[in-house]
Amino acid sequence: MSISNQSVNQNECDRPHHVVIIGGGFGGLYAAQKLGKSPVKVTLIDRRNFHLFQPLLYQVATGSLSPADIASPLRAVLAENKNTSVLMGEVVDIDPQAQLVKLKTHLEVHYDSLIVATGVSHHYFGNDQWSEQAPGLKTIEDAINIRRRILSAFEAAEKTNDSKFQEALMTFVIIGGGPTGVELAGTIAELAHRTLSEEFSNIDTRKARIIMIEGTDRVLPPYHADLSAAAQESLTGLGVEVRTSAMVTNIEEHIVTFKCGEQIEQIQAQTILWAAGVKASTMGKVLSDRVGAELDRVGRVIVQPDMAIASHPNIYVIGDLANYSHLGDRPLPGVAPVAMQQGEYVAHHIQAKILKKEPAKFKYQDFGSMAVIGRHAAVADFKFLRLKGWSAWFIWTFVHIYYLIEFDNKLVVMVQWGWNYFTHRRSARLITGKYLEVLEEMEGIRVSSLPVEAKEPAEVA
Amino acid sequence: MSISNQSVNQNECDRPHHVVIIGGGFGGLYAAQKLGKSPVKVTLIDRRNFHLFQPLLYQVATGSLSPADIASPLRAVLAENKNTSVLMGEVVDIDPQAQLVKLKTHLEVHYDSLIVATGVSHHYFGNDQWSEQAPGLKTIEDAINIRRRILSAFEAAEKTNDSKFQEALMTFVIIGGGPTGVELAGTIAELAHRTLSEEFSNIDTRKARIIMIEGTDRVLPPYHADLSAAAQESLTGLGVEVRTSAMVTNIEEHIVTFKCGEQIEQIQAQTILWAAGVKASTMGKVLSDRVGAELDRVGRVIVQPDMAIASHPNIYVIGDLANYSHLGDRPLPGVAPVAMQQGEYVAHHIQAKILKKEPAKFKYQDFGSMAVIGRHAAVADFKFLRLKGWSAWFIWTFVHIYYLIEFDNKLVVMVQWGWNYFTHRRSARLITGKYLEVLEEMEGIRVSSLPVEAKEPAEVA
Numbered sequence: 001m002s003i004s005n006q007s008v009n010q011n012e013c014d015r016p017h018h019v020v021i022i023g024g025g026f027g028g029l030y031a032a033q034k035l036g037k038s039p040v041k042v043t044l045i046d047r048r049n050f051h052l053f054q055p056l057l058y059q060v061a062t063g064s065l066s067p068a069d070i071a072s073p074l075r076a077v078l079a080e081n082k083n084t085s086v087l088m089g090e091v092v093d094i095d096p097q098a099q100l101v102k103l104k105t106h107l108e109v110h111y112d113s114l115i116v117a118t119g120v121s122h123h124y125f126g127n128d129q130w131s132e133q134a135p136g137l138k139t140i141e142d143a144i145n146i147r148r149r150i151l152s153a154f155e156a157a158e159k160t161n162d163s164k165f166q167e168a169l170m171t172f173v174i175i176g177g178g179p180t181g182v183e184l185a186g187t188i189a190e191l192a193h194r195t196l197s198e199e200f201s202n203i204d205t206r207k208a209r210i211i212m213i214e215g216t217d218r219v220l221p222p223y224h225a226d227l228s229a230a231a232q233e234s235l236t237g238l239g240v241e242v243r244t245s246a247m248v249t250n251i252e253e254h255i256v257t258f259k260c261g262e263q264i265e266q267i268q269a270q271t272i273l274w275a276a277g278v279k280a281s282t283m284g285k286v287l288s289d290r291v292g293a294e295l296d297r298v299g300r301v302i303v304q305p306d307m308a309i310a311s312h313p314n315i316y317v318i319g320d321l322a323n324y325s326h327l328g329d330r331p332l333p334g335v336a337p338v339a340m341q342q343g344e345y346v347a348h349h350i351q352a353k354i355l356k357k358e359p360a361k362f363k364y365q366d367f368g369s370m371a372v373i374g375r376h377a378a379v380a381d382f383k384f385l386r387l388k389g390w391s392a393w394f395i396w397t398f399v400h401i402y403y404l405i406e407f408d409n410k411l412v413v414m415v416q417w418g419w420n421y422f423t424h425r426r427s428a429r430l431i432t433g434k435y436l437e438v439l440e441e442m443e444g445i446r447v448s449s450l451p452v453e454a455k456e457p458a459e460v461a
Numbered sequence: 462m463s464i465s466n467q468s469v470n471q472n473e474c475d476r477p478h479h480v481v482i483i484g485g486g487f488g489g490l491y492a493a494q495k496l497g498k499s500p501v502k503v504t505l506i507d508r509r510n511f512h513l514f515q516p517l518l519y520q521v522a523t524g525s526l527s528p529a530d531i532a533s534p535l536r537a538v539l540a541e542n543k544n545t546s547v548l549m550g551e552v553v554d555i556d557p558q559a560q561l562v563k564l565k566t567h568l569e570v571h572y573d574s575l576i577v578a579t580g581v582s583h584h585y586f587g588n589d590q591w592s593e594q595a596p597g598l599k600t601i602e603d604a605i606n607i608r609r610r611i612l613s614a615f616e617a618a619e620k621t622n623d624s625k626f627q628e629a630l631m632t633f634v635i636i637g638g639g640p641t642g643v644e645l646a647g648t649i650a651e652l653a654h655r656t657l658s659e660e661f662s663n664i665d666t667r668k669a670r671i672i673m674i675e676g677t678d679r680v681l682p683p684y685h686a687d688l689s690a691a692a693q694e695s696l697t698g699l700g701v702e703v704r705t706s707a708m709v710t711n712i713e714e715h716i717v718t719f720k721c722g723e724q725i726e727q728i729q730a731q732t733i734l735w736a737a738g739v740k741a742s743t744m745g746k747v748l749s750d751r752v753g754a755e756l757d758r759v760g761r762v763i764v765q766p767d768m769a770i771a772s773h774p775n776i777y778v779i780g781d782l783a784n785y786s787h788l789g790d791r792p793l794p795g796v797a798p799v800a801m802q803q804g805e806y807v808a809h810h811i812q813a814k815i816l817k818k819e820p821a822k823f824k825y826q827d828f829g830s831m832a833v834i835g836r837h838a839a840v841a842d843f844k845f846l847r848l849k850g851w852s853a854w855f856i857w858t859f860v861h862i863y864y865l866i867e868f869d870n871k872l873v874v875m876v877q878w879g880w881n882y883f884t885h886r887r888s889a890r891l892i893t894g895k896y897l898e899v900l901e902e903m904e905g906i907r908v909s910s911l912p913v914e915a916k917e918p919a920e921v922a
Contacts (some may be wrong), residue, residue, distance in 0.1 A: 010805075040648045047896070047897055048889075048892065048896060049612060049616060049890070049891065049896075050891050051894045052891075066527035066529045066737075066889075067526065067527065067532065067891055067893060068888060068890075068891055071662075071891050072888070073794045073888065073890045073891070075657070075660035075661070076660065076886060076888070076890070079660045085662040085663075086619075086660075086662075087619070087620060088613075088619075088620075088900060089620065090853040090891075090897055090902070091493075104901065105620075105900075105901055105904040105905070106896075106904075139895050140891065141893065141894065144893075149800065155510060155549040158547075158548070158549075159549075159550065159566070159568055160547060196536070198540045199534075199536035199537065199540045199547075201815065202534070202546075242782070245524075259861060266740035281883040312736060387751065406888060407880075407889050408876070408880040408884075408886070409888065411876050411880070412873055412876055412877065415469055415869070415872050415873055415876055416869065416873065419868075419869040419872070423869075425537060425869070427533070427534065427537070427867060427869050427870065428527075428528075428529035429510070429534045429537070430510065430511050430528055430529055430532050430601070431509065431510045431511075431549070432601050432602065432605075433526065433602065433701070435508070435509060435510075436508055436550075436551055436565075439549060439566075440566055441549070441567040443567075444566070
């Protein structure tokens, strides 16, 4: 018997059950909040010091909102739960025998119950080399990077007289026609064709091309066909070129190659964004190695009806990292409501186990799904009711403000959206971080990759 | 005669006078705005795509405001001035004979009048190696870096049981007792002693030490002695240890060494911030090399009474980069009102020259100065009236909202400040960018520089 097991037995009577949660996304945070008034000890571990409201991340990437508007410090959110500690750090391993979670910097935390909610990252389907030129959107840093690229492309376009280069700078390709792809494409179109249209002297930003490439035969594939058609119509109305049934085969030197049936096409674009796929975070593999958890094709953990791992009923996996297929053929989608409900369910489940009660079964309540395309343009699929256009957009706006975690975030987002709505302005359009490097790299590309033509003023004297 | 001069003569009748402005800070932006309705062509060149409201930058560094709340896209601000172009890029040289401004990426821009308003950067008085450990606060990136360091120090402190290391992590040294130093010290004290006080489990953030080191015998040296005393009292009240007549002699391995008279002291602190001095931006040297501009001790350009350079009456220098000493013995201070008034003055001066009118003389209207220490604590020196405490704080708040460039920034800052005021919360407390690297580096320091003691749980089984 290990030291750790001894200590567990020894202390079982005089110390509270310790629930360790890895990940402060929707799943982890909702579990922590639900456990906040229970007679358990809770430790939430995250690599970040904030919860990120990911559904609005595309608005940071396109200059409408600031990172802090959609991020809430985990400590502030959980401050009132006196049984809860927060640790910032990266979990790299677990030891299921000793019931330890191991952080990268030598710290180990003992758990009685473990909730793993570390989500997913981008999936390039074996083409990880594409990630450099076609970044995805998962973190604040991703959003700042994408914002920098989009805005720098216009700045570089303003400075050149080379029309072919200018065209490439003003071409934006979004790969993937799911909600994130649709939101990005619609907002970039509004940004280029409206917000920026009066601000440049040498370019007409209304001529910017925004192209969406989707592999299936319609945008928003999981939605009802009517709504997909409505979304596509809205996108087209905003000036987005939608290419469906198009498979990307290569991304290199700012050229996207894709196949439509037998035909191969290429688009030269300075800015290429990836919204096509996700794969499980590395904790999936850790669970597979350490407790023999079964993984699906993209590395998600296949869970039991109670969200636990078959061999270890005290280890739960929830949210995007979990593959929960007990309600039908397909696993539940990787969306916020699933994670929230699973978080709350697992909290209940642990409470019931401690009280030696029979825990209820998980029942996913599907309130439907929504995606926004642009101003007055959204689709909402409530099963019993399908909405599009103004009404869906209005509900989308209300729901997103309602679910924002902190009150001041609700307030600030409302102010910003009101301002954007009436002025078409987007005031978080900052090029930050490696601001000059990116611009100069773009301008350098022109020098190196295009036919050598002197575009600069002739050398003086 | 050079090609460029030929083209100037050729076009003189049919093209408008071209004013090129380098730098979109207070000086450059106010000049551009004043010229926006004149019969001239204006080109504003900046390395950034936004104007930064620098007086509130310390609030970004301490998690109260988001970068976009105090930054305004230059293109948006100037969009209505149809005679104005904005170029994002770095000016590296000028050619006064050909009247060209040269950008790093091969672009050249011809000017008839040139306004140089590139400001200042940090000055370590010959100890540039200190900059790594003691960063200064001039840019958005500086602020994000400082915010990351302050917040990461508390996160690392929460994770260690080594009390000596914990103490170093919870010690914050601010070098320099001018307005920026006072604002940083006061806000960090409020952050540690109030905002964070309920959020940690293993540390008591109220025990954090905030130490200000000032070389002269009082804080806010340019202010009236009464106000310096009031500011120092407010700082002390907030728990800041103020050390005056203390000269920093070394910064190394997170230890600040300073001299008080003959006595040498050392403080170990994870976080050291530099608010002690500024030097001219590199354009000062360019002007010295190219047009023989006279520089002062810190590299600022000594200007004529009309802000021009003696040898080149069509090249003006304004704002922090200018040394304007025509109103007394000392040059005008490097504050926003000076830059704003000089920007507007130079715009008038150019307009008058074009109309062949006698330009008015520059007259600085000194409305006084203000510095804020914390909630209800500020000092204001209006010459005829000196205020401290609540009244000065109220006026400071009002003036700063009034001068923010964009309406939505005013609105959002008001909302945030209102929220902070009533809740003591600061919701922009995000650790972004190199978020884990910084934390792990801090935790690594402990491993390498402190006595080797096993603080981790004993190896299991």
